[in-house]
Amino acid sequence: MQIRPELDALRRDDTPQRQAQARLVEDLARWRAGPAAPLDTELARFGDGAELDDLPLLSALFAPGETAAEDFAAELVARFVAALERDPLGQVPLRHYTDDLVTTLMLARNARSTLTLQALDGTGLARRAAPVSAGFPPSEAIERVLAGSAHGEVMSIVAARPGGADLSSAELHLRAGDVHRRDGSREALILRSVAGSLVTLKLQRRTASNAVTHEYRLADGALVHQAAGNPRDSRLELTAALLGRMGRTDAAPLLAAMAEETGSPALRWQALRECLALDSAAGFAALSQLARRGEDPLCGPAGALRAQLIETYPQLAGVASCPA
Amino acid sequence: MNLPKIDISALPDLDTLTGVFGSLAHPAQSLQSDDSIVVLMVFVYDIIIT
Numbered sequence: 001m002q003i004r005p006e007l008d009a010l011r012r013d014d015t016p017q018r019q020a021q022a023r024l025v026e027d028l029a030r031w032r033a034g035p036a037a038p039l040d041t042e043l044a045r046f047g048d049g050a051e052l053d054d055l056p057l058l059s060a061l062f063a064p065g066e067t068a069a070e071d072f073a074a075e076l077v078a079r080f081v082a083a084l085e086r087d088p089l090g091q092v093p094l095r096h097y098t099d100d101l102v103t104t105l106m107l108a109r110n111a112r113s114t115l116t117l118q119a120l121d122g123t124g125l126a127r128r129a130a131p132v133s134a135g136f137p138p139s140e141a142i143e144r145v146l147a148g149s150a151h152g153e154v155m156s157i158v159a160a161r162p163g164g165a166d167l168s169s170a171e172l173h174l175r176a177g178d179v180h181r182r183d184g185s186r187e188a189l190i191l192r193s194v195a196g197s198l199v200t201l202k203l204q205r206r207t208a209s210n211a212v213t214h215e216y217r218l219a220d221g222a223l224v225h226q227a228a229g230n231p232r233d234s235r236l237e238l239t240a241a242l243l244g245r246m247g248r249t250d251a252a253p254l255l256a257a258m259a260e261e262t263g264s265p266a267l268r269w270q271a272l273r274e275c276l277a278l279d280s281a282a283g284f285a286a287l288s289q290l291a292r293r294g295e296d297p298l299c300g301p302a303g304a305l306r307a308q309l310i311e312t313y314p315q316l317a318g319v320a321s322c323p324a
Numbered sequence: 325m326n327l328p329k330i331d332i333s334a335l336p337d338l339d340t341l342t343g344v345f346g347s348l349a350h351p352a353q354s355l356q357s358d359d360s361i362v363v364l365m366v367f368v369y370d371i372i373i374t
Binding site: 131132133135212213215223224225226227228229230231233234237238244264265266267269273274276277280281283301305309312313315316319 | 326327328329330331332335336337338339340341342343344345346347348349350
């Protein structure tokens with residue numbers, strides 16, 4: 001194995017790397033204290049549902065015809081490029097990702113919104129197979145093209161139907177300076193070709209907290225996948241499963257309460273299953289509650305499962321008649 | 325009351341299953357339009373700088 005001398009030196013003493021990292025963090029802090037000073041506050045307000053027009057920095061960044069976005073991104077990139085020339089082994093202290101298609105720098109984030117700088121490589125895109133599906137996450141996206149151009153289409157949900165959706169498509173050409181805004185739960189952007197690289201500044205916020213991401217097949221609109229629309233639901237579902245595998249019967253009341261809350265139906269159903277397996281009395285009481293709620297999306301499945309369980313275990317019928 | 329112990333594998337799922345946040349049936353083409361990929365990116369930087 002070959003180890004370059006500069007890396008070998010760092011294995012004995014990593015002080016230079018720590019110092020390089022501290023300098024990069026300082027560069028970022030200066031940008032955050034300068035042109036990006038209002039960013040965190042405005043991003044939090046945007047995530048909470050504020051109108052873009054009420055947020056001076058963000059509205060300037062996404063105003064068609066203005067050059068604020070170019071200047072804003074260029075200043076940060078110039079700082080990092082200079083820092084990496086000085087310290088080539090430094091790590092940019094922002095979350096980032098890169099592959100042959102997309103390179104992303106997350107400039108700022110809070111619980112429900114993100115601002116990212118993204119570059120899409122046209123050659124990488126051409127190498128990928130044509131998309132067969134489109135994802136519709138419960139989020140709103142505003143994209144500003146900083147450089148480059150692209151050709152693609154916006155897929156829109158015309159009508160939802162059981163097991164799928166009717167989709168329509170409209171051509172879209174993106175050029176430097178364009179601003180494209182879409183409701184991700186109804187519209188998806190699919191890029192077909194990019195000339196060179198397409199650099200965009202992208203502002204996103206998650207909308208309805210209980211909604212899920214739908215993925216529909218482009219050919220016929222069939223629902224091919226559905227996923228939690230936010231990380232919290234998935235975290236809670238995994239936690240509920242873990243409590244179940246650990247046999248934590250003391251968690252049954254909490255799981256029953258989760259099942260009866262007004263959260264994502266998928267999460268509530270998993271909490272109910274875990275609860276029933278841990279403590280059949282607590283779980284069956286929650287199940288009976290749900291089966292009585294006509295407006296609840298889980299009412300039907302809960303009624304069917306309740307009937308099935310009573311048939312298998314007649315003694316459970318007594319639980320329902322106990323005062324809760 | 326003698327209540328049964330119910331095996332979780334005997335309890336049905338909903339008709340449409342819901343995957344974890346960020347999961348996709350065809351992930352290769354969907355990188356462009358969703359922030360979930362960004363949210364799920366590796367977080368090494370947070371460890372390095374703190």
